[in-house]
Amino acid sequence: MRDPDYRTFWDALPHISIMRSRPDLQEAFRHEYREEIVGLLSWLHRLGVLWGATSIHPSPPDGCDLCSAQLDKLQLFIDGATQSGMWANMCPKCFLEEGHSIGWGKGQLYLNIGNGDWRLVAGGDPDAREPSDE
Known part of the structure; x- marks a missing residue:
């Protein structure tokens, strides 16, 4: 077992897009890693960012309220508080640029799972x- 190397892990993260295929x-x-x-997942859980029940957004928005970008063309969107x-x-x-944070009562992160559906992640x-499932 080795000690975690978060600096090397962080430096390697931008290269994940190359690995997609x-x-x-x-x-x-x-x-x-x-x-x-x-x-990282454990820390995010302790911060209250990850885990808990997931759900499908009942009425996902079409566009970003700030710049009008089409959300269905993106992988993620955030329903949350801005800094203002x-x-x-x-x-x-x-x-x-404008968001506050991800967390209960702060912001929810949704993943585009296709067919107009967005899963709370x-x-x-x-x-x-x-x-x-009973």
Whole structure:
């Protein structure tokens, strides 16, 4: 077992887009940085950013409230507070420029899963539970 190397992990993250078409490189990355990935996910959970029940957005917006970018062309959008306190549906670019944070009561991160559906992946109610399959 080695000590986690978060600096090297962070430096390698921008290269993930190259790996999209190379499952062998993706697997090698996940293996090489498994400790860093688990550590990061654990920290995000402790901050209240990740986990909790997921859901499909009941009425996803068509565009970014700040720049009007078409959200269906993007991978992510954030439904959250801006730095001014206004609440908005934001594309990732506007969130990085104007958004406050991801977390319950601050901002929810949604992932485009296709067919007009958006899954809540971060910032949900930490006390919510997945519905049972009974």
